[in-house]
Amino acid sequence: EDQVTQSPEALRLQEGESSSLNCSYTVSGLRGLFWYRQDPGKGPEFLFTLYSAGEEKEKERLKATLTKKESFLHITAPKPEDSATYLCAVQHLTGNQFYFGTGTSLTVIP
Amino acid sequence: DTAVSQTPKYLVTQMGNDKSIKCEQNLGHDTMYWYKQDSKKFLKIMFSYNNKELIINETVPNRFSPKSPDKAHLNLHINSLELGDSAVYFCASSSRQGRYGYTFGSGTRLTVV
Numbered sequence: 065e066d067q068v069t070q071s072p073e074a075l076r077l078q079e080g081e082s083s084s085l086n087c088s089y090t091v092s093g094l095r096g097l098f099w100y101r102q103d104p105g106k107g108p109e110f111l112f113t114l115y116s117a118g119e120e121k122e123k124e125r126l127k128a129t130l131t132k133k134e135s136f137l138h139i140t141a142p143k144p145e146d147s148a149t150y151l152c153a154v155q156h157l158t159g160n161q162f163y164f165g166t167g168t169s170l171t172v173i174p
Numbered sequence: 175d176t177a178v179s180q181t182p183k184y185l186v187t188q189m190g191n192d193k194s195i196k197c198e199q200n201l202g203h204d205t206m207y208w209y210k211q212d213s214k215k216f217l218k219i220m221f222s223y224n225n226k227e228l229i230i231n232e233t234v235p236n237r238f239s240p241k242s243p244d245k246a247h248l249n250l251h252i253n254s255l256e257l258g259d260s261a262v263y264f265c266a267s268s269s270r271q272g273r274y275g276y277t278f279g280s281g282t283r284l285t286v287v
Contacts, residue, residue, distance in 0.1 A: 096273065105280070107264050107266070110274075113274065149215060161219075169215075
């Protein structure tokens, strides 16, 4: 069965304290893995797409990596404005199915 | 200019009522979606339309009926609302089967009392 698991559920960091969020997946055929950021009361905002193992993408303090079983979202020297829920989603090879994880709620304390 | 807009943002209604949520996108995308997000933040796809044609119809009660008058609009009509329908409903759009990610609306928080 295709599924996506994110860990931890919640993460509290001091400003400047780097860490990583994990997204483990099992899917019969992976077309792409997506990372989104969701702020309270808003829709998810697209961050990255990763298509093959070994691929990396960066945006400001965020870096996403992909292996055949999981993806990491590394946050370097986070700031309070990075506080949000980070969602991972995998797209099936057919292109018609997306499976979302339940997210990691990140809080960065000044 | 809002890329994907949903109305209303909040909807409070009684059990048994019928309600609609509207969605419009001005991005020129060819595919639109409805997602339901529960209290645990889990996003589950309900429907997907590509150029007005239904391509994904997950296991959703028949009380939910999507309607796409054109590729820029996808509305969701819900009959005989139940308490369990309370959730946040997100509309999203994409091009090329979502290869470059979705653009989500800001959500409609539905509360059934």
